[in-house]
Amino acid sequence: MPLNIRTYHELTEPDRSGLPGQIAAQRRRVAARLAGVGRVVALMSGKGGVGKSFATAGLARALARGGWAAGVLDADFNGPTIPALLRIPVTGCTLHENGVEPPVSPEGVRCFSMALLLQDGRPLGFRGPEAESHVWRETLEAAALREFLADVAWGALDRLLVDLPPGIQRFQELAELLPAPPAVLTVTIPTTESRDAVRRAMQFARERGAELLGVVENMVDGPFTGDAGEALAREFGVPLLARIPWHPTQDVWDEVARRMEGVA
Amino acid sequence: MKFLCVDCDRQMLFEERQLPGDGTLAAAFRCPQCGRAVGLLTNPMETQLVASLGVKIGGTTIDPQPLETVRGMVTTGRDEAFAEGTGDGGRGTSVTWSVEAQERLARVPNFVRGMVKKIYADYARDRGLAEITPAVMDTARSELGLEGM
DSSP: OOOOOOOGGGOOSOOSSOHHHHHHHHHHHHHHHGGGEEEEEEEEOSSSSSOHHHHHHHHHHHHHHTTOOEEEEEOOTTSOOHHHHTTOOOOOEEEETTEEOOOBOTTOOEEEOGGGTBOTTOOOOBOSOSTTTHHHHHHHHHHHHHHHHHHBOOOSEEEEEEEOOSSSHHHHHHHHHSSSOOEEEEEEOSSHHHHHHHHHHHHHHHHTTOOEEEEEEESTTSSOOOOHHHHHHHHHTOOEEEEEOSSOOHHHHHHHHHHHTTOO | OOOEETTTTEEOEEEEEEOOSSSOEEEEEEOTTTOOEEEEEEOHHHHHHHHHTTOOTTOOSSOOOTTHHHHHHBSSBOTTSEEEOSOOTTOOOOOEEOHHHHHHHHTSOHHHHHHHHHHHHHHHHHTTOSEEOHHHHHHHHHHHTOTTO
């Protein structure tokens, strides 16, 4: 005779653990922290090596020069480069009751990155059982992303750029943590291989409700050939914001910033 | 995760959490009707998964610290990554640390020591304790769910 066992959702007495409530509180902290941020923009690509971080830093500095209050969250925890690209020295981060003070670049870009926390040359390592660490490592990285969003005193920003690592996993985590999906700026190089990888990422972002702001094609006058930027812009009905040469001048990034902001 | 006393058809209530220090976790739940208790025992992998989510079985009475999961779980952080800013949130009263507690605190990596120290100090203040001892630290770890601190 089977036991008559009620289901999880049928048990409604107060539960001291309140795990769903704890998760909801985490989300509220993210929303509260970002209440002063005009827009979160994720810099995304389906593949590595296209210059996402380079583009993120160039765009952030241009936004700051143009008078927009800009911040960069470096979400590439295993290959963080944003502080170096923004010329921010790695020094101690100041902790206050209400969060961590983000360092500021010479142009005024606020930034937070795992590079500010890790020992020189050491990879990101987590405490925990070594066996089957792939099961929990991504969850911990998602927790780190949540804390970078919620616990850094970003203050009032017009734009918070999020430099994503290659692939789509971190975008998914970001979209789930934010009250609404972030806007997305995609970066590609001219090749067909890049086009195909970036297409998947753009499709993934669009299916999750993200607004696609446009495409930046990087490294256009070098060894790579193709028209990935134009093709992707046409296919998704978004602007090709810029074709960035190997050695872009400050003016190039300023133009990207103005076009992204619709003031060009 | 919930526990049901099948005989009484009542939801069991969280009662106590213990951290043996080997990566496992023990939590006790009791039936409010018949008083029967059961223990939830998690292996290190399961404990890690819960900790990775930044949640605590049994809940917690303290506010999360800035970058709590990062500081508590990253093993390759720089010793000088964080500098404590000004202000103690208006909590005022200082507590003292016994020699043994100071020695134990000194074994905590710099990367996370400031946060650990603050959590124990807040815990002691909230309970009117003038001195933090290893016994106070052990009790706080269990009560607050400070896995691994």
